[in-house]
Amino acid sequence: MRIKNLALASLFLCIPAHFVHSQDSKVTNTSKLIHISEFVPLESTNPNQKLATQVSETLSLELREKSYIVEKSQGSGLRDRLTKAKEENVLFLIEGFYEKQNESSSLNLYAQAYDPSTGFVVDAFNLTDEIFQTKELNINSADLLEPDSQRIQKFSKKLAQLLRSNSRKKENRENIEQYVLNSKISSSNKFAITSDEKASEDATAQVFDLLANQVTTSATKIARKTSEAPNIVSVISDKEIKDYGRISLNDILYQLPGFSPSMDYDRRTVSSRGIYEGWNNNHLMLLMDGVQFNDNLYGSAYTSEITPVSLIKSLEVIRGPGSALYGSNATNGVININTYTGKDLKGEIRTRVRAGDSGTRIYDFTTGNTGQIFSYVMTYNNYSTNGNNYQSHDGSGRTNEFGYLRKFTTNDARGNDYVFLRLDGEGALKGLSIQYHRQNWNFQTGHGWLWRIPDVKENMSESRQMASVKYTSNITDKLTQEYVLRYQEHNINWNMRFAENGAYDGFYPAGMTEYLKTGAKDILSRGQWTYILPNGGSLLGGVEGTIFKYGGDKEHYSNINVNNSIDGFPPFSADNGQRKLGPWLEWIKDKPIQKGAAFAQLTSGKVFNRLVEFTLGMRYDETVIHYRGIDQPKQDTLGNPANLFINPDDPNNSSNTPYVNEALGPPFIPNEKRVFRKTNPRLGIVFFPTSNLTIKAMTGTAYREPSVTELFGANTFSLASNPRKLKPEIIRTSELAIDWLAFKYLNLRANYFLTRFENQIAYSVANNNLSTNIYTLVNDGAEMEALTSYKMISGFANFSVVRRRNEHIQDSTVAKEPNQVSWVPAQTANGGINVKWEKLTSSFSVHWQGKVRRRASDLGSIDPVSGYGPLDPSTFVKNDVSTYQPIFYGSQYPVYRSKSVSEWISVNFRIGYQLMENVNFAFFVSNLLNHYQPLIKNNLYPFDYVNEGRRFMFDLSATF
CATH class of the missing domain: 2.40.170.20 (TonB-dependent receptor, beta-barrel domain)
Structure with missing residues (x-):
């Protein structure tokens, strides 16, 4: 059965993936669009147009191989380029520098990824030999020399991997610290970077949303802040579920107010507000994106591990009755x-x-x-x-x-x-x-x-x-x-x-x-x-x-x-x-x-x-x-026809069990x-x-x-x-x-x-x-x-x-x-x-x-x-x-x-x-x-x- 399901899962994956790929080849998908600005020399390095073009083309090719759509950024300055990228709903704007001291030194490359919607740097990567250029270290530069093409290829592969892993454009503060703030490029350039305090706050923005701005739709079927909804609502994010190691909906409910663990027969269930829950029904309504999902034989909500938490983006839990919207079972x-x-x-x-x-x-x-x-x-x-x-x-x-x-x-x-x-x-x-x-x-x-x-x-x-x-x-x-x-x-x-x-x-x-x-x-x-x-x-x-x-x-x-x-x-x-x-x-x-x-x-x-x-x-x-x-x-008044019929599955009637033909209907049954x-x-x-x-x-x-x-x-x-x-x-x-x-x-x-x-x-x-x-x-x-x-x-x-x-x-x-x-x-x-x-x-x-x-x-x-x-x-x-x-x-x-x-x-x-x-x-x-x-x-x-x-x-x- 598991092999069959795995095969089915693979089929589900392959069909839409193929379809999406085919569609991307026909139409520009702005969620995969990246603008690349021309790389410029750092400090006093002499301009090398051929080198700059080689970096842009290699990076563009690497990104296209990862299904991104790449265009050359247009604009006279960073602000102008960001504005145009924002208007076109671009995923990232890539700005960069190159540095080559002389023919006996390796090419250094620097890149910053901007989120056009905010104008801030959200990620960065450098490929440099800066540490070996310090006076305290006596290292022969010839030992570090790599061909420019090899450096560009290595740089492009790493940057492309970095961008692909950050499709949600979250601020990667660690990379910004290492590749921007603590890099030599920060001494002669200014970058739009959030403050340390704001960066720390942004890192917990998802949690803070639960406190002040989280929205519930299950309470009234209309999107409302949890604090304003006419219900007692808790909202749990996917991040919180993972960070606390929760495996089932029960694990989540047990740590909310009013709920407590129960068990009956083999079933792990949940009691609520002083009401003991047995095996037959747990008095909860389970919705999947707003659609009733309770079992049709028992009317129960499956809150044990048989309903996995891996498909949850967020979870809304209403304590108390919900039958005015959802009917039977929405009681506790x-x-x-x-x-x-x-x-x-x-x-x-x-x-x-x-x-x-x-x-x-x-x-x-x-x-x-x-x-x-x-x-x-x-x-x-x-x-x-x-x-x-x-x-x-x-x-x-x-x-x-x-x-x-x-x-x-x-x-x-x-x-x-x-x-x-x-x-x-x-x-x-x-x-x-x-x-x-x-x-x-x-x-x-x-x-x-x-x-x-x-x-x-x-x-x-x-x-x-x-x-x-x-x-x-x-x-x-x-x-x-x-x-x-x-x-x-x-x-x-x-x-x-x-x-x-x-x-x-x-x-x-x-x-x-x-x-x-x-x-x-x-x-x-x-x-x-x-x-x-x-x-x-x-x-x-x-x-x-x-x-x-x-x-x-x-x-x-x-x-x-x-x-x-x-x-x-x-x-x-x-x-x-x-x-x-x-x-x-x-x-x-x-x-x-x-x-x-x-x-x-x-x-x-x-x-x-x-x-x-x-x-x-x-x-x-x-x-x-x-x-x-x-x-x-009513057999006392209508009579019992059971003795008139023999069970066809037991012609000898060895069980001595009365059999009633189901087709008779009234008045016998x-x-x-x-x-x-x-x-x-x-x-x-x-x-x-x-x-x-x-x-x-x-x-x-x-x-x-x-x-x-x-x-x-x-x-x-x-x-x-x-x-x-x-x-x-x-x-x-x-x-x-x-x-x-x-x-x-x-x-x-x-x-x-x-x-x-x-x-x-x-x-x-x-x-x-x-x-x-x-x-x-x-x-x-x-x-x-x-x-x-x-x-x-x-x-x-x-x-x-x-x-x-x-x-x-x-x-x-x-x-x-x-x-x-x-x-x-x-x-x-x-x-x-x-x-x-x-x-x-x-x-x-x-x-x-x-x-x-x-x-x-x-x-x-x-x-x-x-x-x-x-x-x-x-x-x-x-x-x-x-x-x-x-x-x-x-x-x-x-x-x-x-x-x-x-x-x-x-x-x-x-x-x-x-x-x-x-x-x-x-x-x-x-x-x-x-x-x-x-x-x-x-x-x-x-x-x-x-x-x-x-x-x-x-x-x-x-x-x-």
């Missing part, structure tokens, strides 16, 4: 990935290799360019690791010869690869954007599907293909239109091992297995129009629709009868024979699910003497689901219907008392409708269906925030939130992992953060605290804890500092997580009347102040779980060095202190998850 936050464009990369080829312990390997490749008809970007990422394999108890209750719980090695090997292709129209096609994403991932299930660590290696793999087309254009100078069409296909190939050989006292001699190969598709479409009001406000409206279709499984087998609960799900046969199972989502097989939405948003612009701005948004969503009542809820409707309003008020201070007040609702896997699982142990009773989640949030640019290098932010989260859906231990509305929670809290940058230093710090105000329990197996935050930390803190000094870059980041309290039901049975936890010593024995010996699954054995999961700290460190102009090497250490980092396993199980211990990684990147 919205993440928008802004990807690179061809204009960002300008022909660069970026490669990166990371390798560390536990067999971790990460490979990244990114390139892009522009042409006459389109620009393109192609990214490939490959990730593999042996994972976090440690000794742990599981939920099986298996004991050793002494009666103690046995420990087993968790299985955590995983890997993925990702191909991304982006095409953006140019010229007549401007406004058109096409994207293709293909991701494949495989994994092990850790503690197992049924909390029994598998005794054999599982083969769990999935893949997604996403293709989107977006077109944006101006209808008038104030009215814009946008149309989106996105296709998603999610395929599953699972070989599941639910229990080991001889499990459940020999009831399963050959263990429990299930094989599933299936998939589903959906298509999303959206039309959106935006009108800019005269006072800077805007009026936005749109419609959106989605069609989801599941057509059955390609293969589905098991050695156990997953539908025979009366006999305890027995094996089909004593010889471990595999039998075909019914469809995984049989309730909705060949019954498309249709969703529709309409949304609008009005932004007032700054009113009342430009002191206040109002934003009012509203979205209506409706989902209509037609499904088949495969459990035959009734057609049923569910409709989810929700209107989500949102109001934001932003007050501008000063130019550096904004105060925000926001309120609104969000919702998440149950996903198809939460509603319609059938014929499987991997899901449990709840199509008639499961209610949608509803979130009501109010926030008050302050954003203050205290002074040029420090941004302070603080916010208070009050959230009511109704009907949270999770797996219930009471119903064989049936998806259930387990509780309604009311939380409030505060989040504070500081962002700073000064010259070569940047950093961040934040602190979050949350309180439980009230709760209503809907699942009888979950204990009441109305005044205590449980299953998530009530307090978290993060900090980081990044320092750049000449060729050295280092970063240091810290995450602290306060203790996590369990619910009483995590330690023993609860009283069915009061709903509170075990107090009876016969059920719950207190051994000391912090450890307990519960009665677990009806048999007593020593299991020790503290009343709370202890606090912990994680420290990450990265140091990088610029080996060459385009080559960087770094060393990264995570969990530097090797601190024990437990993550809570909720409910009554004798184990918690454990984060990885100290890990190291080498990081080598090169740009060509």
